[in-house]
Amino acid sequence: MADPLARWAVVFVAASLLGGLTPNTGLLIAARALQGLGAALAAPNALAPIATTFPAGKPRNQAVAAYGAMSAVGIVAGVLLGWALTGLLDWRWVFFINVPIGLAVLVGTGALPEGARGRGRLDTPGAVTGTGAMIALVHSITRAGESGWTDALTLAAFAVAAVLLAVFLVRQSRTAQPLLPLGLFADRNRAGVSDRLQPS
Numbered sequence: 001m002a003d004p005l006a007r008w009a010v011v012f013v014a015a016s017l018l019g020g021l022t023p024n025t026g027l028l029i030a031a032r033a034l035q036g037l038g039a040a041l042a043a044p045n046a047l048a049p050i051a052t053t054f055p056a057g058k059p060r061n062q063a064v065a066a067y068g069a070m071s072a073v074g075i076v077a078g079v080l081l082g083w084a085l086t087g088l089l090d091w092r093w094v095f096f097i098n099v100p101i102g103l104a105v106l107v108g109t110g111a112l113p114e115g116a117r118g119r120g121r122l123d124t125p126g127a128v129t130g131t132g133a134m135i136a137l138v139h140s141i142t143r144a145g146e147s148g149w150t151d152a153l154t155l156a157a158f159a160v161a162a163v164l165l166a167v168f169l170v171r172q173s174r175t176a177q178p179l180l181p182l183g184l185f186a187d188r189n190r191a192g193v194s195d196r197l198q199p200s
Contacts, residue, residue, distance in 0.1 A: 006106055012038030013102035020095035035098075042105075126171045126179045133164035 015038055019031035047067060054060040085093040140157030147154055172178040 008038045008042035009102050009105045012042055013099055016095045016098035020092040121177055123175055123177060123179045126168060129164045129168040133161050133168055136161035136164060
């Protein structure tokens with residue numbers, strides 16, 4: 001499990017460094033997109049070892065809750081740190097600060113256990129419809145703020161999002177290896193937020 005995490009952490013660190021050093025807007029946007037890709041793919045690989053390290057039940061639930069709590073702390077701290085860095089130094093430090101953090105993650109991946117590698121196939125239709133639904137939904141909400149909720153393109157984007165989401169859910173209910181197993185929502189510990197961090 002550590003290898004994919006390390007790989008995407010390297011992408012994140014390299015993109016952060018590139019973003020801080022970029023001389024123009026186009027390269028900055030590209031670096032930010034690459035940084036987002038690295039972060040998006042590193043996150044699930046950081047969470048995956050929990051499933052192989054902690055037994056199902058309370059220990060795993062507590063580990064997932066701790067992961068979620070630390071993620072929330074990181075989000076809040078990131079906003080405050082970003083404000084301080086841009087105010088006291090320069091906007092480029094919003095990117096540069098990720099380099100030492102990413103390097104620390106890379107060092108820490110050596111302590112992660114190597115899990116068994118399973119074989120699976122990417123549900124490409126599910127990925128396309130799910131991603132398309134989210135893009136259309138975000139676009140419709142953004143456009144509604146500019147052009148109003150009754151704008152024709154806003155309503156069209158909402159309709160596209162609804163259709164793609166419906167296709168995605170149908171696909172997930174019928175494929176053998178879904179991206180989002182719908183049975184997850186039947187598990188109270190996953191569907192709800194009632195878990196609390198309590199000592200064993």
